[in-house]
Amino acid sequence: MNATTDRPIDRWFTSYSGDHRNETNQLIHVVCVPAILWSVVALLWCLPVPTGLFVPGTWAALAMFAAWMFYYRASRPLGFGMLATFVLMGFLTRWLYDNLGQIGLLRVAIAVFIVAWIGQFIGHKIEGKKPSFLTDLTYLLIGPAWVLAKLYRKLGWRY
Template identity: 85%
Template sequence: MNATADRPIDRWFASYSGDHRNETNQLIHVICVPAILWSVIALLWCVPVPQGLFVPGAWAAIAMFGAWMFYYRASRPLGFGMLATFVLMGFFTRWLYDRFGPTQLLYLAIAVFVVAWIGQFVGHKIEGRKPSFLTDLTYLLIGPAWVLAKLYRKLGWQY
C-alpha cells in the first residue's frame, strides 16, 4: 500500500510502516502490540464496577466496543478480525479473572504492559525512529490493526 491510497486505513498503515521498516522491530511489534492490547483489556477488567449495576469487565467491554467501531469503520474485514481478537482476549481475561482473582490479574497485566512497552522502545531504538504514537495518539489504535493486516497479507486475505 502507498501513502496515496484511497482509504484512510491504507494511509495510516503506510505512515505506520514508515516507522517500522526494520525486521527486528517489526517482529518485536508483532509480539508486543498484542501483548499491550491484552494488558490494557486486563487492566480495564480490573477497574471496579458499581455492585449490581455492571459485571466485572464492563469497562473493558466498553473500551473494546469503542475500538471495534473504529476498526470496523476503517475496514470491515479488519473490523471482524479485531472483533474475533477482542472476543478471544476477553474470554482469556475472564478465565484469568475467575481463576486467579482481580489482584493477580492486575499484577499480571501490569507486568505484561511494562515488559511489552520496554520491548517496543527497544525495537524503536534498533529502528532508529521514534514510536508513531508520539506524533499522533491514533497510532495506538493503528498498531493492533497493522499487526492483524500483516497476518491477513500472509494469508492472502484482503483487508
C-alpha cells in the same frame, strides 16, 4: 491518489509502516502490540464497577466495543478480525480473572504491560525512529490493526 492510499486505513498503514521498516522491530511489534492490547483490556477489566449495576469487565467491554467500531469503520475485514481478537482476549481475561482473582489479574496485566512496552522501545531504538504514537495518539489504535493486516497479507486475505 493511488490504489494503495485510497482509504484512510491505507494511509494510516503507509505512515505507520514508515516508522517500522526494520525486520527486528516489526517482529517485536508482532509480539508486543497484541500483548499491550491485551494488558490494557485486562487493566480495564480490573477497574471497579458499581455493584449490582455492572459486572466485572464492563469497562473493558466498553473500550473494546469503541475500538471495534473504529476498526470496523476503517475496514470491515479488519473489523471482523479485531472483533475475533477482542472476543478471544475477553475470554482469556475472564478466565484469568476467575482463576487468579482481581489482584492476580492486575499483577499479570501490569507485568505484561511493562515488559511489552520495554520491548517496543527496544524495537524503536533498533529502528532508529520514535514510536508513531508520539506524533498522533491514533497510532495506538493503528498498531493492532497493522499487526492484523500483516497476518491477513501472509494468509492472502484482503483487508
